Amino acid sequence: MRTPRTRRPRPGTPGRVLACLPDGRPADVYSAPCPSRQALDRIADKWTALIVGCLSTGRKRYSELRAAIEGVSEKMLTQTLRSLERDGIVERTVHDSMPPKVEYELTPLGHTLARPLAAIRDWAETHINEVNDARERYDGGS
Known part of the structure; x- marks a missing residue:
């Protein structure tokens, strides 16, 4: 390719x-x-936005990611990390120790996503009340 x-x-x-x-x-x-649509699909995923946000502050172990991202199942975290690794956004490092230590970090490509996804997360936190008000109006609540 x-x-x-x-x-x-x-x-x-x-x-x-x-x-x-x-x-x-x-x-x-x-x-x-x-194929750029596949990349858009990957970065538009909520778990991607949260994982990239967590990793933007540095390398993390799987358990640290799981603890930081409330509500993510082990299955979704694993699937999303694998997809991000496949897409070159996240790098997985296995340290030769007992038990094996696995860490995840953003690649240089992954770091290019950190700021745009932070802006989207900030927008969601800033405008959630307006979104909820609009939903209520639309649904006939007021």
């Missing part, structure tokens, strides 16, 4: 550099067959 090349910014998007697909087309999440 070839690594996508980069392309010059589109007009009207200063500083934005898009990846080029192997066939030369620019990445476009609005196009159903574009």
